Amino acid sequence: AQKVTQAQTEISVVEKEDVTLDCVYETRDTTYYLFWYKQPPSGELVFLIRRNSFDEQNEISGRYSWNFQKSTSSFNFTITASQVVDSAVYFCALSEMEDSSYKLIFGSGTRLLVRP
Amino acid sequence: NAGVTQTPKFRILKIGQSMTLQCAQDMNHNYMYWYRQDPGMGLKLIYYSVGAGITDKGEVPNGYNVSRSTTEDFPLRLELAAPSQTSVYFCASSYGQGKGGYTFGSGTRLTVV
Numbered sequence: 001a002q003k004v005t006q007a008q009t010e011i012s013v014v015e016k017e018d019v020t021l022d023c024v025y026e027t028r029d030t031t032y033y034l035f036w037y038k039q040p041p042s043g044e045l046v047f048l049i050r051r052n053s054f055d056e057q058n059e060i061s062g063r064y065s066w067n068f069q070k071s072t073s074s075f076n077f078t079i080t081a082s083q084v085v086d087s088a089v090y091f092c093a094l095s096e097m098e099d100s101s102y103k104l105i106f107g108s109g110t111r112l113l114v115r116p
Numbered sequence: 117n118a119g120v121t122q123t124p125k126f127r128i129l130k131i132g133q134s135m136t137l138q139c140a141q142d143m144n145h146n147y148m149y150w151y152r153q154d155p156g157m158g159l160k161l162i163y164y165s166v167g168a169g170i171t172d173k174g175e176v177p178n179g180y181n182v183s184r185s186t187t188e189d190f191p192l193r194l195e196l197a198a199p200s201q202t203s204v205y206f207c208a209s210s211y212g213q214g215k216g217g218y219t220f221g222s223g224t225r226l227t228v229v
Binding site: 035043044045047050091095097100101102103104105106107108109 | 147149151157158159160161164166172174204206208210212213217218220222223225
């Protein structure tokens with residue numbers, strides 16, 4: 001069965017530190033998508049990135065970068081030079097293309113606190 | 117370009133009352149979903165729909181009902197509200213089949229007292 005595990009419940013760093021949020025997934029499908037969402041204190045879900053299972057290239061967007069490794073079923077998220085505004089809960093999610101519902105399966109989230 | 121609109125944003129219900137959470141999207145997405153997020157937890161799927169007239173249960177459907185009479189609307193009905201249904205409810209929509217991502221509404225915070 002599909003599953004997404006975010007083992008880090010909460011991480012606290014000091015501003016300007018780098019921080020990596022871990023995501024490990026389980027799926028039997030060969031075609032799937034992985035996502036990261038940010039949930040700031042205001043509560044909405046903010047889309048960060050989508051990656052398909054055939055594209056293992058790492059991606060960088062400003063201070064954000066993602067490392068996708070199929071060999072270890074991981075899709076980790078790194079924030080470089082963290083800022084207080086990065087404080088939020090971050091969710092990793094999986095969608096399987098061979099599941100006709102295309103539903104998103106979420107991890108339990110990692111709460112990131114960036115202290116000034 | 118409204119995306120996914122959820123109403124109301126906040127609601128307090130008494131035990132045993134019923135209510136409908138509204139969700140509407142204007143992107144002509146076939147796929148729509150209802151999730152609940154309990155405090156400090158991830159999102160769990162309640163119900164989903166792959167098109168008008170078609171709905172199916174997700175991971176936590178007990179105590180809820182849905183309907184999908186049009187492509188645009190996907191209301192979630194709570195019958196006989198219980199304190200365990202205190203949660204934040206998110207509606208989402210998608211083209212499905214990997215075409216684009218998922219669009220989420222801003223959520224409805226429901227408290228049952």
